Amino acid sequence: MSPAELQSKTAHPVLAIENxxxxxxxxxxxxxxxxxxxxxxxxxxxxxxxxxxxxxxxMTAFSIMQLFPTSAARVAGGRVLLGETxxxxxxxEQMRAIRGSRIGMIFQDPTSFLNPVxxxxxxxxxxxxxxxxxxxxxxxxxxxxxxxRVSELLTSVGLPRDVSTRYPHQxxxxxxxxxxxxxxxxxxxxxxxxxxxxTALDVTIQAQILRLMMRLxxxxxxxxxxxxxxxxxxxxxxxxVYVMYAGRIVEEGDVRSLFAAPQHPYTRALMxxxxxxxxxxxxxxxxPGSVPDLAAPPSGCRFHPRCPHAMPRCSQEAxxxxxxxxxxxxxxxHDEATP
Amino acid sequence: xxxxxxxxxxxxGSAPTPLIEVTGLHKQFASGGRFRRSRRSxxxxxxxxxxxxxxETFALVGESGCGKSTTARLMLSLQQPTSGDIRYKGTxxxxxxxxxxxxxxxxxQVVFQDSNSSLNPRKRLGTILTTALTVSGAVAxxxxxxxxxxxxxxxxxxxxxxxxxxxxxxxxxxxxxxxxxxxxxxxxxxxxxxxxxxxSALDISVRAQILQxxxxxxxERSVAYLFISHDLxxxxxxxxxVGVMYLGRLVETGPVESVxxxxxxxxxxxxxxxxxxxxxxxxxxxxxxxxxxxxPSTTERPSGCPFHPRCPLAVETCRSEVPELLPVGEAHAAAxxxxxxxxEGLRLP
Numbered sequence: 001m002s003p004a005e006l007q008s009k010t011a012h013p014v015l016a017i018e019n020x021x022x023x024x025x026x027x028x029x030x031x032x033x034x035x036x037x038x039x040x041x042x043x044x045x046x047x048x049x050x051x052x053x054x055x056x057x058x059m060t061a062f063s064i065m066q067l068f069p070t071s072a073a074r075v076a077g078g079r080v081l082l083g084e085t086x087x088x089x090x091x092x093e094q095m096r097a098i099r100g101s102r103i104g105m106i107f108q109d110p111t112s113f114l115n116p117v118x119x120x121x122x123x124x125x126x127x128x129x130x131x132x133x134x135x136x137x138x139x140x141x142x143x144x145x146x147x148x149r150v151s152e153l154l155t156s157v158g159l160p161r162d163v164s165t166r167y168p169h170q171x172x173x174x175x176x177x178x179x180x181x182x183x184x185x186x187x188x189x190x191x192x193x194x195x196x197x198x199t200a201l202d203v204t205i206q207a208q209i210l211r212l213m214m215r216l217x218x219x220x221x222x223x224x225x226x227x228x229x230x231x232x233x234x235x236x237x238x239x240x241v242y243v244m245y246a247g248r249i250v251e252e253g254d255v256r257s258l259f260a261a262p263q264h265p266y267t268r269a270l271m272x273x274x275x276x277x278x279x280x281x282x283x284x285x286x287x288p289g290s291v292p293d294l295a296a297p298p299s300g301c302r303f304h305p306r307c308p309h310a311m312p313r314c315s316q317e318a319x320x321x322x323x324x325x326x327x328x329x330x331x332x333x334h335d336e337a338t339p
Numbered sequence: 340x341x342x343x344x345x346x347x348x349x350x351x352g353s354a355p356t357p358l359i360e361v362t363g364l365h366k367q368f369a370s371g372g373r374f375r376r377s378r379r380s381x382x383x384x385x386x387x388x389x390x391x392x393x394x395e396t397f398a399l400v401g402e403s404g405c406g407k408s409t410t411a412r413l414m415l416s417l418q419q420p421t422s423g424d425i426r427y428k429g430t431x432x433x434x435x436x437x438x439x440x441x442x443x444x445x446x447x448q449v450v451f452q453d454s455n456s457s458l459n460p461r462k463r464l465g466t467i468l469t470t471a472l473t474v475s476g477a478v479a480x481x482x483x484x485x486x487x488x489x490x491x492x493x494x495x496x497x498x499x500x501x502x503x504x505x506x507x508x509x510x511x512x513x514x515x516x517x518x519x520x521x522x523x524x525x526x527x528x529x530x531x532x533x534x535x536x537x538x539s540a541l542d543i544s545v546r547a548q549i550l551q552x553x554x555x556x557x558x559e560r561s562v563a564y565l566f567i568s569h570d571l572x573x574x575x576x577x578x579x580x581v582g583v584m585y586l587g588r589l590v591e592t593g594p595v596e597s598v599x600x601x602x603x604x605x606x607x608x609x610x611x612x613x614x615x616x617x618x619x620x621x622x623x624x625x626x627x628x629x630x631x632x633x634x635p636s637t638t639e640r641p642s643g644c645p646f647h648p649r650c651p652l653a654v655e656t657c658r659s660e661v662p663e664l665l666p667v668g669e670a671h672a673a674a675x676x677x678x679x680x681x682x683e684g685l686r687l688p
Binding site for chain 1: 402403512514515542543544545546547548569571572573575576599609610611612613614615616617618619620622629630631633634
């Protein structure tokens, strides 16, 4: 891709979500794991979504794809714009055509998403067939062009070509995750959603996979949404980051400035819990308590019961995202009207 | 968890008898199919030697399959070693009388990674703790056990204990369950707690709380930890000494400070380099040497140095010669044929 093409591709967000609300019906009432979230994913950038379990980061991804782990979940409001089209309200058939072709996915457990009884090559070919992939040379045998595409993909993720004839159980976890990346790239997607792609891997393998993702994402100028709980991974690979807490974005910003000067008390608490490889001494300030129960979330700012700076206002009103030099942060401390 | 351990050593001068001393420990498993021809043996732990002193934290690090959890099971005598010795205060486990064994089992306790599956879901927390207290013989009667269980709960931060006593494990958060696991390990008044990935399943804010709790317990009771983890940054913060394992063998061991700042074995350095750093200004993954290849399976262990197929510094002799763990500094040892060159400044490409 030429620099000019790269430039034009990075100008607009490939995918934008606006005020997204997702609800799950449960015996304990309606739960909102995603509550008014807006994010934007520009081409050629790696955008991190970081948070603890129950923060809504994975549910945000499920909502984009409208592929929920439970039938009790549904998108209750907001928009998901892929280019100009709103994905909310699309039929299941239309969504099926988009998932796996315009939006690629990489999952946490690389061994469980592969079909154990099909060869690797056959699985990727099926994906190309299902989406009627036409990226190959115009003339010639369709089957041959699929086979060529598979070996091209496997080579690009650093696997030998003969992996296409093997079965998932014959591969290591790291190799399976490389296949996962190849499959996510298969139909030249605009956006790749990677949900904890390296959490199940050993550190040396994690390093290989992260490097591979960085290289491919840059070469192809694809937008990458990287969901992780690991601030180290964010700092190493992301350009921009959203910090989520209890279904809402508490802070967002450019990675360098956000790590240099975290604005939200929750982000600061998270960072103080990070153990650096060079430091010793006492483990930093740990936030008391744990992530709230979403069936009965705290009023106002959802972090206020654990926040060292909580004021009366924090329990009454949810703070909006205030503009900060590093990005935006949802905390009443930033409001000039706050006494 | 500094403090108690160093001061004790300064007082006694010479090294006392270690609490636990493991020498020449081997564990082989038969693996493979039902037919003899396809059977292979897995050398899960290979010639392991470690010492743990009272009140110190010794960490074992390594990637999956390196044998760190098998080592834990051997030390808990949940499995029998193929050969080798585990000595508790100088007495080998194999020579112990029934009574001595019971005492050993009481003094060496364990905290597991998954508190969800290591607590009985049908027992109330009070019952879990009182059982641990009475079965181990730490308390004489049931009434005393209830009072002690309340104390233990308060001690590990499950406060007020009365509100937790009658709850079931599923009613707790992951961090609270891990506190129960720690309280149960403390119940028999152990001298060594084997903590197998105790914080790996926890969120970052909860992880900090649990690590602080473990540190406080060590300060107050001078209990020793064998801390098993795949996460180098956690080890850096909690351990006094560390052992790095690769394919069942200890490749490097020494004081944490020295191993982390001056790693001698290339594998140790590779592990350190691969660990993400939460500082974009010092992000290293883009630049440093990332080791290629997968961790080989223990059934197909390479000849010579087990790390040689992935090692950026491997030379011809590494294929044939198994390096011994030899001193490279004060209390610091490494099993690498090029250790001397490394100490003199040989760097990874």
